[in-house]
Amino acid sequence: MKTKAAIAWKAGQPLTIEEVELDGPRAGEVLVEVKATGICHTDYYTLSGADPEGLFPAILGHEGAGVVVEVGPGVTSVQRDDHVIPLYTPECRQCKFCLSQKTNLCQAIRSTQGRGLMPDATSRFSLDGQPIYHYMGTSTFSNYIVVPEIALAKVRSDAPFDKICYIGCGVTTGIGAVIFTAKVEAGANVVVFGLGGIGLNVIQAARMVGADKIIGVDINPAREEMARKFGMTHFVNPTQVGNVVDAIVGLTDGGADYSFECIGNVTTMRQALECCHKGWGQSIIIGVAEAGAEISTRPFQLVTGREWKGSAFGGARGRTDVPKIVDWYMENKINIDDLITHHLPLDRINEGFDLMKSGESIRSVVVY
Ligand code: NAD
Ligand code: AHE
Ligand code: ZN
Numbered sequence: 153m154k155t156k157a158a159i160a161w162k163a164g165q166p167l168t169i170e171e172v173e174l175d176g177p178r179a180g181e182v183l184v185e186v187k188a189t190g191i192c193h194t195d196y197y198t199l200s201g202a203d204p205e206g207l208f209p210a211i212l213g214h215e216g217a218g219v220v221v222e223v224g225p226g227v228t229s230v231q232r233d234d235h236v237i238p239l240y241t242p243e244c245r246q247c248k249f250c251l252s253q254k255t256n257l258c259q260a261i262r263s264t265q266g267r268g269l270m271p272d273a274t275s276r277f278s279l280d281g282q283p284i285y286h287y288m289g290t291s292t293f294s295n296y297i298v299v300p301e302i303a304l305a306k307v308r309s310d311a312p313f314d315k316i317c318y319i320g321c322g323v324t325t326g327i328g329a330v331i332f333t334a335k336v337e338a339g340a341n342v343v344v345f346g347l348g349g350i351g352l353n354v355i356q357a358a359r360m361v362g363a364d365k366i367i368g369v370d371i372n373p374a375r376e377e378m379a380r381k382f383g384m385t386h387f388v389n390p391t392q393v394g395n396v397v398d399a400i401v402g403l404t405d406g407g408a409d410y411s412f413e414c415i416g417n418v419t420t421m422r423q424a425l426e427c428c429h430k431g432w433g434q435s436i437i438i439g440v441a442e443a444g445a446e447i448s449t450r451p452f453q454l455v456t457g458r459e460w461k462g463s464a465f466g467g468a469r470g471r472t473d474v475p476k477i478v479d480w481y482m483e484n485k486i487n488i489d490d491l492i493t494h495h496l497p498l499d500r501i502n503e504g505f506d507l508m509k510s511g512e513s514i515r516s517v518v519v520y
Contacts, residue, residue, distance in 0.1 A: 153173075153296065154171045154172070154173060155171070155174045155294050155295045155296035155297075156170075156171060156294070156295045156498060156520075157169070157170060157172045157211045157284075157291075157293060157294035157295065158212070158294075158498060158501045159172070159209050159210070159211060159279070159284060160198075160209060160210050160211070160212050161209045162208055162209075163199065163200060163201025163206065163208065164199070164200060164201055166502040166505075167199075167501055167502055167505075169498060169499055169501075170279055172211070172277050172278065172284060172294070173278045173279065174277055174294070174296050174298065175298065176224070176276075176298070177222055177224030177227075177298050178224050178225075178270075178298075179225045179226050180225075180226050180302075181223075181224040181227070181270070181298050181300055181301065182220055182223050182224065182227055182236075182298065182299055182300075182301055183221045183222040183223075183224075183296060183297075183298050184218045184219065184221065184236060184296065184298075184299060184304070185218050185219050185296055185520075186213075186216045186217070186218040186238075186295055186296065186520060187216075187218045187314070187317075187519070188217055188218075188313040188317040188518065188519045188520065189213045189216040189217075189292035189293060189317050189320075189518050190215035190216075190318045190320070190321065190322060190349075190492075190516070190517050190518075191213075191215070191501070191504040191505060191508060191515070192214065192215050192321045192322055193348065193349065193350075193416070193440075193508065194214065194321070194440055195212045195213060195214065195293075195505075196505055196508060197416065197440055197442070199212060199505070200442075202442035202443055203440075203442075203443065204443040207267070207287075208285070209282075209285065210268055210284060210286070210291075211277060211284055211285070211286065211293050211294045212287045212291070212293050213290060213291055213292030213293030213294070214238070214240045214288040214290040214291075214320065215318060215320040215321040215322060216237065216292030216297075216320050217235070217307075217311075217313040217316045217317040217319075217320060218235075218236060218238075218297075218313065219234070219235055220232050220233060220234045220236055220304075221296070223301075227301045228301075229301055229304075230301060230304055234306050234309075235306070235307050235308065235309045235313075236304040236306055237304070237305045237317070237320045237470075237478075238289075238292060238297065238299050238303055238304060238320060239289075239302075239303045239304065239305055239320070239471070240265075240289055240303070240321070240465070241258060241464060241465040242261060242289065242303040242470065242471075243256070243258050243469045243470045243471040243472060244258050244261075245302075246260070247259050247260045256332070256464070256467050256468055256470075258302070258469075261289065261302070261303070265286075265288065265289040268285030268286050268287060269285070270286065270298070270300070271300055276297075276298040277291070289303050290303070290320075292317075292320070293498070293501065295498070302471070303470075304471070305470050305471050305474035305475055306471075306475065307474065307478040308478060308479065308482065310482070311478050311481065311482055314492070314495060314517050315488045315492065315517075316478050316481060316488070318349075318488055318491070318492065318515055319474060319477050319478055319481065319488070320474075322349040322350055322353060322491075323353050323477060323486065323488060323491075324465060324468045324473070324477055325350050325353065325438060325463070325464075325465055325466045326349075326350045326351065326352065326353020326354040326355075326356075326438075327357040327360075327466060327477065327486065328463070328465065328466015328467050328473070329354060329357075329436050329438055329463040330342075330354055330357035330358055330361060330412075330466075331357055331361065331466075332463075332466055332467035332468055332473070333461060333463035333466065334410045334412075334434055334436050334463075336357075336358060336363060336409070336410050337362075338362030338363070339362065339363070339364050340358075340361075340363050340364065340409040340410055341363070341365040341366075341408050341409050341410075341429075342358040342363045342366050342367070342409065342411070342412070343367045343369065343400055343404075343408040343410070343411040343412070343424065343427055344366070344367070344368050344369065344379075345369045345370075345411065345412065345413045345420045345423065345424050345439075346370060346413065346414035346415035346416075347370040347372070347375035347376075347378070347379045347384075347414075348370075348414065348415075348514060349491065349514050349515045350414040350438055350439075351368070351370075351379075351412070351414035351415075352378060352379060352382050352491055352514060353491070354414060354438075355368060355382045355383050355384050356383055356487060357486075358383060359382065359383030360485070360486070363383075365386060365403065365404060366383050366384050366386075367384070367387075367388060367403055367404070367408070368384040368386070368388070369396060369400075369420075370387075370389065371389060371390055371391055372511045374511065375511075376389075378490070378491075378514065381490070382487065386403055388400065388403075396423050396427070397423050397426045397427045401427060404427075404429070406429050406430065407430060407433050408427055408428050408429060408433055409428075409429055409432065409434070410428075410433070410434050410435075410436065411425070411427055411428055411433070411434075412424070412436045412438055413436070413439045414438045416439030416440045416441050416442075417441065418446065418447050420439075421437055421441070422447065422449050424437075425449050425453060425460055426449060426453055426458075428458045428459075429458075430456050430457055431456070431457035433457070434458070434459045434460075435458065436462070437460065437461070437463070438462075438463050491514045492514070492515045492517050493513045493514045493515060494507055494513050494516040494517070495516070495517050495519055496517070496518050496519070497518070497520075498518050498520060501518055503516075504518065
């Protein structure tokens with residue numbers, strides 16, 4: 153079949169809208185009509201050329217929601233008309249990683265996914281006979297996609313696509329990092345570096361679990377108002393204080409119980425670790441830094457009890473946890489609507505990237 157899609161031809165160049173050829177689902181695969189997709193900073197990161205796994209030409213996008221159109225042979229967990237969220241972190245429930253119960257990083261299809269291919273090492277997308285790469289196993293900047301069954305979370309059918317698509321990455325990443333990765337407890341002091349589409353979800357989860365001080369750090373002063381609405385109690389603008397770490401340590405009687413880096417900058421990653429409390433403070437890295445970047449700190453920071461952790465997709469097991477997060481949204485336990493600042497048709501997807509770069513948007517959502 154043909155589908156409309158935004159193609160990334162080369163690093164740093166705007167996407168172009170094309171009618172591409174999409175092959176149907178093979179065994180264990182599902183054809184999904186994508187109804188809406190968010191634009192995450194990670195899409196921009198890969199488009200910029202900084203992603204060591206970035207391939208071109210590719211169809212980017214990993215924050216979608218849609219409807220099952222057709223299932224391939226052997227598919228049992230979803231059927232036609234089911235509402236689904238594609239998962240860039242699948243959940244096969246069979247691999248060593250899934251069975252460990254220690255991680256959400258299912259590895260069943262990770263190697264082909266990282267090479268822009270389906271599990272049988274081929275692409276379903278092509279244009280004029282030229283194969284186009286998949287991206288993160290999802291490629292939600294295409295109106296129709298083929299994905300493995302293990303990479304679909306089935307969700308309730310009364311939830312609006314243009315809101316729950318954000319649960320496909322940003323919402324789950326931010327909320328999950330607090331609940332699943334750090335397991336922040338009531339009364340804890342929390343610091344969030346970067347108040348964008350991820351950091352604001354960390355803030356709302358910190359408030360949900362009953363954190364005491366919730367300190368936001370951002371160079372964009374326009375982020376303060378939205379962050380306060382979501383639960384931030386104190387704002388630190390690094391351009392207005394002499395030393396960010398000292399400012400946070402001063403606000404928290406010795407340091408944060410938990411800090412979250414939601415920028416992707418190795419300097420702020422170091423600050424996020426070093427503003428943690430001696431003896432027990434944990435710093436969770438969420439931000440994705442470019443190829444070749446490395447983190448550093450004095451080992452003494454760790455010897456004296458601070459811990460460095462990372463979190464991918466918020467530590468969430470997609471098929472199990474994503475439907476629950478959709479329920480939380482529908483039960484008004486979490487606020488997604490106010491974070492979606494812009495809706496765009498696919499033809500204007502490049503404006504979504506511009507809005508992110510200029511700091512004007514929190515999340516832009518493309519509606520098909
Ligand atoms: P965003 O662009 O919406 O937000 C980034 C925020 O950081 C902005 O508010 C910006 O003003 C702020 N910022 C930039 N430089 C800063 C600095 N030096 N000091 C303080 N603040 C600064 O991005 P996003 O969509 O929220 O994504 C944030 C990061 O998380 C990206 O690196 C993205 O790739 C990554 N990410 C990781 C996961 C994961 O599973 N680990 C999932 C989604 C996104
Ligand atoms: N190809 C990138 C990987 C970037 C990365 O860490 N991605 C996160 C999700 S970001 C979503 O917005 C992730 O899930 N990582 C675990 C994994 O297996 O990729 C790079 O930098 O190499
Ligand atoms: Zn993302």
